[in-house]
Amino acid sequence: MKGLKFAPVVVACGLFFASPVLASGAQVEKVAEDPGAYAEVVALLEREAASQLTRHLQQTGELRQVSVSIRIDMKNRSMMVSFGPGYLPGPEGSYDELFLIPMASSLRFYAEKSGLDVNDIDFLFDGKTLEEYYPEDLAVPPQVQVRSTQTSALVSASHGYISLHPGREWEFQRPAPLGVQEDTLSPAYGDELQGLIEQRSGLTVHRARSRSTELHPESGKPWEHMSSRYHLKALFPERTDMWNEFPNSPASAREKDEDIRARPNYANHLGVDVMLSLHTNGSESASVRGTEVYYHQEKPQDKPLADSILCAMQEIIRAQPGYQDFPIRESSSAARHGENRIGTMPSIIVETAYHSNPDDVAALQDPVFRAASMKGVEKGYRLWAAGKTCEPLALHPIPDVDVLVQSSRDVGLGYTGNPQYPLAVELSLTSCSEAGACTPTTTTFDDPVKPLAITLACNGPGSGVVRLTAVLRDADGVATAPVEFAQACVRG
CATH class of the missing domain: 2.60.40.10 (Immunoglobulins)
Incomplete structure (x- = not known):
């Protein structure tokens, strides 16, 4: 496992954690039942989480060690990661969701490779959830009643350029370790999904980012590469509450945090029936891959929509030649994305594949995969809206x-x-x-x-x-x- 600072260790179940392989049925059973094997795997997960956190803090200029403990509830397929004193992400930085959620993906991956079945992962900070520290800011707004006949959707496709302070340099928000830039790739997936929703579901589709190829006057970059924040600033210059929530923040990347909030703010302004956010995922480990769908931890009513979309994506993606075994999670995952929390309508995030895995990168650039994955998103939404169950043909x-x-x-x-x-x-x-x-x-x-x-x-x-x-x-x-x-x- 990337980041572990010791020689490969053979855990009691026979897995090499430094180079994970799929556990056999007997190994899975042994890890689940053998306290020694379980403790060994958990200890390795704790070391990995601590190593990732140390690197993250160093990247932000903070040099300190923070303790990490992990507890896995195998009955509920959940993991609790508890950080000791010294680490509390705040609103300026979107509560580190772009660090914590990829960490959760990698911990889930390594746990499952070692025989511990995990779906949902949550975090505690010195014994408390982030909601306990920031109850007003992280409160889920009152949800609108789902209408029997739906008419509109917001498709939000990825991130885009932001301006860094104080020098005003323009940078993409996401890394591109294998050459695929999520900020410019995901809008094409949004185009695909928009066409499908309009044709098959009959909805009016709004987009959170501009698709214009003209130049954004302030940056000189194409409008289609700019983040939602600047698109909404141009549409609603007087609505600074929508796109400029941290005007006095000293954080260099404060406009990234504003962009995360701008998208659901726009969905609320429009009053759409559903918000569908499209992203690619990333991990420190190139082994982590596949399709995932997220709903917000405090909005469990959105889970049926997330599960329906994941089910339909699995059905259509795996029907395509060459993608019969593409990894797709069986169940949607609970997380705490601001993009899902702020929307007052059902809101889910589709992580189509990992831009940090070479096999997923090849899929992301394949028009067949793009069309199949977005057909799955539209179909899953349509079945959910009609009250139908996604089931095999x-x-x-x-x-x-x-x-x-x-x-x-x-x-x-x-x-x-x-x-x-x-x-x-x-x-x-x-x-x-x-x-x-x-x-x-x-x-x-x-x-x-x-x-x-x-x-x-x-x-x-x-x-x-x-x-x-x-x-x-x-x-x-x-x-x-x-x-x-x-x-x-x-x-x-």
């Missing part, structure tokens, strides 16, 4: 069918799931009693209102049996498992 069993010679017969098909029309039913041959007499077919269905039925024909003069395999495939490439049945051509 599956064909019902098809009974064997007798068809009279030189006639045809319609056979109705049933399925579970929520496919995107048009659909195709693909019939392939498993066996045919007369060589060359049987033909595979594909039937397309455009109308979701009409029942699904295929026509089976026996056009030849003789009897026989063909065994067929049916697959239902939707417009997004999602396909059912094959269902086999027999068609017999019989004489009357």
Whole structure:
């Protein structure tokens, strides 16, 4: 593990923590049940967290050691990371969420590689949550009632340029360790999602950042590369409460903190029904990868939306060739992003993939992955808004069918799931009693209102049996498992 200052240690479960590998089922069980193995893994996680914190403090010019302890609740799949005295992030710096949330991702990754199943991670600071230190600032605003018919959404795609004080240098907010700049990549994902929501969900879509290629007059950078803060400043110069919350802050990167708050402030101003934030993730470890979706810890009512989006992303991404095994979390994660907290409407964050992992970087630059991932976001939202459950696409069993010679017969098909029309039913041959007499077919269905039925024909003069395999495939490439049945051509 990056940052650990000792030789590789073999924990009791047999894992090398310095180079994590997937734990076997027996290893997972042993770590969960063996107090010694559990304690060893937790101790290693504590050292990693302490090492990350020390580096973070050094980067901010603070030289001190802060104790770290970790407790894992295996029943609830949660982890509590407790920092001792000496570290308390504050409002100027957005409570270090751009440090703490990536730390949580890496700790989750290493815990799971060692056999400890973890989903939600939270932090204590000298025994208290941040909300206890800043009750007014971190209070979740009253939530609007979810409307039965939704009409509008805000798509917020990543960060963008900010100005550093006092020199007024312009810098992107996110690192690009492997050459992919989140600040300029994510807006293309926003374009994809906007088009899908407008077409498939029928909503009006607002954007938190400008997509203009003209130059921002103050920086000389393209408007499309600027953060939301400057876009909203141009739209609402008098609304400094929206985009300029820390005018007297001495922090160099105070406009980064203002930008985080500007996006949900804009969503509240618009009164949209949902806020969908798109990002790529980053980690100190190049091994951490995959798709994650976050909701705010104090807004559990947003979790169903987050889970629906994650489920639909998994379905559509893994339906694409080459992405069948792309890592996608099974459940959304609770965190404390300001971008989710401030919005008075359901608000979630999609971390599409990791810009710090080479395999994820390749995916992020692939138009196929971009389209599939955003189709998943839109579909997950649409199912949630309609009160539907995201479930796998599956064909019902098809009974064997007798068809009279030189006639045809319609056979109705049933399925579970929520496919995107048009659909195709693909019939392939498993066996045919007369060589060359049987033909595979594909039937397309455009109308979701009409029942699904295929026509089976026996056009030849003789009897026989063909065994067929049916697959239902939707417009997004999602396909059912094959269902086999027999068609017999019989004489009357």
